[in-house]
Amino acid sequence: MELSDALLGWYDTHARALPWRVPPDESRVGMLPDPYHIWLSEVMLQQTTVTAVVKYFHAFTTRWPTVHDLAAAKDAEVMGQWAGLGYYARARNLLKCARMVVADHGGVFPETRDGLLSLPGIGPYTAAAIAAIAYGHSETVVDGNIERVMARLYDVHTPLPVAKPELTALAAILTPQDRAGDYAQAVMDLGATICTPKSPACGLCPWSSACKARVNGTAADLPKRAPKTRKPTRYGIAYIARRNDGAWLLERRPDKGLLGGMLGWPGAEWGAKPIAQPPLNADWQTLPAEVRHTFTHFHLRLTVQMATVADETPDTGQFLPADQFSPDDLPTVMRKAYDLAKDRLIAD
DNA sequence: AAACCGGGGGT
DNA sequence: ACCCCAGGTTT
Known part of the structure; x- marks a missing residue:
């Protein structure tokens, strides 16, 4: 069986319930989530944990239920609602992006990776995530979780960030044509709950038999990273x-x-x-x-x-x-x- | 390519 | 104290 199928089978029973996610229920096969919700959650999730994001996601969607509502908000309201979440350039770009979607795209988020990339605050990761999760396109999503999972699955010892292109290429080979959005979320869930940075739970992993780092005993030491400078x-x-x-x-x-x-x-x-x-x-x-x-x-x-x-x-x-x-x-x-x-x- | 940009939780 | 996180923008 393909690796992607094994992981999707695991996702069908182990997917985390998240406010912006359509659960993989049998009754909802093929249903796609609201692109506004996916965009908002993905921007919030940049360098930020799910736990921190959930509260803010609820507050934003309650106050501004659609991209039209957000586009009409005042700058100070949005900055105030974002306070405490950090990386405040995200909030400024969020508002710019909402206004561009309404003014230039009729209030509908672009469907393609390139179209999404042209919007402020949307880079390679977020563009691929929206195209795959919200629109079902077969795009390769690579975040920190997926870098770690790929480095372990193929026992890549090249330090990040140099290893990024190599890990992206490996991730692209595994990306399926169908259910690419579920697949991307499945790899991220795997990285968040099983293939964790420290003490990975390899005994519970649907990919354990294929994982080269597990065989070589190097999983907990990957991915390698370039040394960091200390803070003044x-x-x-x-x-x-x-x-x-x-x-x-x-x-x-x-x-x-x-x-x-x-x-x-x-x-x-x-x-x-x-x-x-x-x-x-x-x-x-x-x-x-x-x-x-x-x-x-x-x-x-x-x-x-x-x-x-x-x-x-x-x-x-x-x-x-x-x-x-x-x-x-x-x-x-x-x-x-x-x-x-x-x-x-x-x-x- | 490297620097810049928050905050919180785990260890 | 150090690690990590569903990264993007600027220089």
Whole structure:
């Protein structure tokens, strides 16, 4: 039997139930899921775990049930709803993409890999995933799970990312003509639940008898990766000003760069040493505790300073009335600073 | 090709 | 502390 058939048989009984997925029930054979749901979930799943995505997927589809609804949303609403999920360029591209689908494609996502690739936020992985899962096309989907499964199945020792083309070619050979979407999801489920990064459960794997790494005893050591550089530490100051009427002084960060497009507390750029740059003159109080946060490529230590101020015009940022501010709209590092300040307000 | 871009959970 | 994750964009 073909390897793909063995895996599809396993998927029919072991597929995880996910909100955007049509279960492989006998009564629903051939049913395809909503392309809007697949696109939204796949963008959210970029470098993000299923557990984290489920809550956000539900919130987005409840608030914006169709791509038309999302396309009509305001930028700040979408950025706020995305807060906490990370990689905020995804949220900006999500909204751009929704508006392009409505304006240029009549509200229908393109069906082909190339058509999907032309949209913002959709790269090789997501284009193949949408074409296969939402439209049933035989496209080869390669994500981190599938790289790991292929490296083990064929005992490939070439380190990533150099090994990527080789692993993609191997994955393409296995991709079936029929049920390519189920097949892609099956390999990803296999990687997520059985062929895990550490301690793979080879005894439960439908591909165990074919797996070369299992025979050679190398499965747990694959895939190989290029060595990583260690993260430097940066320092900064967050200024949290509260006006007498309860308004908070916040700034919208520029679209490009770190935390692009998100709300945050004013302060100088983070660097090797903290730089004082208060947004206005006030009696700033330094909090006894600091915020520690780790980004993709550096650690951050953030000192938090607070002040209560009168109605002044700040040098940077603008006051947001209390009824228009929700801490849920903040990215996590800014939320951590807020939580420290909130504790101080309660203590006083 | 390499750098940039979050956050959380597991180990 | 280090690993990983249903990657894409920019330089």
